[in-house]
Amino acid sequence: MTAQRIDGKAFAARLRERVGELAAQFEGQAGRKAGLAVVLVGEDPASQVYVRSKGKQTVEAGMASFEHRLPADTPGEDLLALVNQLNNDPAVDGILVQLPLPDHLDEQAIISAISPDKDVDGFHVINAGRLSVGQSGFVPCTPLGCMMLLADRLGDLSGLEAVVIGRSNIVGKPMAQLLLDANATVTIAHSRTKDLPGVVRRADIVVAAVGRPEMVKAEWLKPGATVIDVGINRLPPAEGAEKGRLVGDVAFDEASNVASAITPVPGGVGPMTIAVLLRNTLVAAYRNAGLAVPEGL
Ligand code: NAD
Numbered sequence: 001m002t003a004q005r006i007d008g009k010a011f012a013a014r015l016r017e018r019v020g021e022l023a024a025q026f027e028g029q030a031g032r033k034a035g036l037a038v039v040l041v042g043e044d045p046a047s048q049v050y051v052r053s054k055g056k057q058t059v060e061a062g063m064a065s066f067e068h069r070l071p072a073d074t075p076g077e078d079l080l081a082l083v084n085q086l087n088n089d090p091a092v093d094g095i096l097v098q099l100p101l102p103d104h105l106d107e108q109a110i111i112s113a114i115s116p117d118k119d120v121d122g123f124h125v126i127n128a129g130r131l132s133v134g135q136s137g138f139v140p141c142t143p144l145g146c147m148m149l150l151a152d153r154l155g156d157l158s159g160l161e162a163v164v165i166g167r168s169n170i171v172g173k174p175m176a177q178l179l180l181d182a183n184a185t186v187t188i189a190h191s192r193t194k195d196l197p198g199v200v201r202r203a204d205i206v207v208a209a210v211g212r213p214e215m216v217k218a219e220w221l222k223p224g225a226t227v228i229d230v231g232i233n234r235l236p237p238a239e240g241a242e243k244g245r246l247v248g249d250v251a252f253d254e255a256s257n258v259a260s261a262i263t264p265v266p267g268g269v270g271p272m273t274i275a276v277l278l279r280n281t282l283v284a285a286y287r288n289a290g291l292a293v294p295e296g297l
Contacts, residue, residue, distance in 0.1 A: 001223065003259040006149055012271035015148070016061055019278045022294055023062040026285055034285030035064035036094040036120065036277075037086045041079060041105065042072035047098045054096070054274055061278050063285075066092060072102050079105060080113050087115040093288050094120030094281035117288060120280040123170065131177050138280050143175035145272025146207060146228045147182070153226060153261050154205070158183040161202050165189045165216070165249070166209035171230055175207050196220070208249035218254035227255060227262040230269050 027033050036058045040051045051067065058065040068082060079097075086095045095118045101107050111119075116126035122138035130137030150157065162184040166172035172188060179186045189199050197220040200206055208216050209230035221227065231249030238244070248265030256262055263269050279297060286293045 003256040004261040006263045008268040009271045012275035015275040020061045030289045033064040036281045037066040037092045039068045039097045041070045083113045093285040141276035145276045160204040162205040163203035164207045171209040214251040216250040221258045224260045227259045
């Protein structure tokens with residue numbers, strides 16, 4: 001079997017286009033642009049790249065981008081004051097504080113200070129709670145992007161066996177909740193799981209969110225499984241090369257001989273995350289403006 005490549009890059013481009021059309025419609029209705037504020041504390045190189053592309057894609061989608069860059073030694077109270085100011089700014093619909101924060105800052109305290117109605121990352125406990133009881137709120141962007149790819153590929157997930165590897169608050173747990181809401185039979189595997197290959201072999205759907213390069217092998221997979229690879233890992237550079245190759249948590253080439261469909265790394269889940277962030281921001285804008293969220297957003 002040669003697995004179909006699930007093209008997250010193309011899917012994300014279509015989603016951004018749809019968000020762009022609806023962002024223009026929102027501007028016409030509300031008399032202002034939808035707005036996303038991104039806060040970056042410190043100079044983590046990967047975070048700087050993410051923040052730059054979030055800002056660029058926000059503007060390309062016809063929304064307003066507000067960037068706040070603060071020094072690494074910013075005191076907690078200054079960051080809380082900024083979050084509070086953004087909570088009260090009617091031009092700001094979504095607030096994203098780029099993680100990880102420097103060690104002296106309490107991530108949970110900062111996230112808790114964001115208004116749940118502007119928490120477009122879906123990390124606030126109120127939104128985590130809403131997801132777990134089935135109320136509408138904001139769902140973290142990466143797992144929601146994975147669900148969109150799965151629904152597009154498989155349609156109805158009812159009764160399918162799904163195994164999520166990884167139990168982080170950002171990916172694994174909300175992913176499992178979304179699969180459960182879609183009536184899959186869900187197992188969450190993690191670092192203490194016994195016989196991980198045996199657990200994964202049961203799955204019609206495998207979502208790998210671990211952060212270990214090419215950990216999931218072809219022989220772990222049930223033939224015909226659909227594989228969503230969330231991991232982004234950079235291998236050490238080959239001799240003479242400046243940068244190592246990016247790989248996922250799944251051994252892509254060998255897994256492609258067993259799975260029926262699989263997301264590549266890069267070009268699979270990665271591009272979905274920002275596209276869903278833009279989508280969540282526009283949903284927030286409609287709600288904050290007291291307007292009905294359009295169908296299909
Ligand atoms: P995390 O470190 O918070 O969680 C990793 C999880 O993997 C933990 O729950 C742990 O129990 C589990 N784990 C660790 N070792 C294991 C093992 N040997 N066997 C089974 N489970 C094991 O990571 P995270 O934030 O959830 O991210 C996971 C991966 O996804 C990382 O590679 C990250 O870079 C990537 N990621 C990608 C995107 C994207 O946009 N595509 C977004 C977020 C995270």
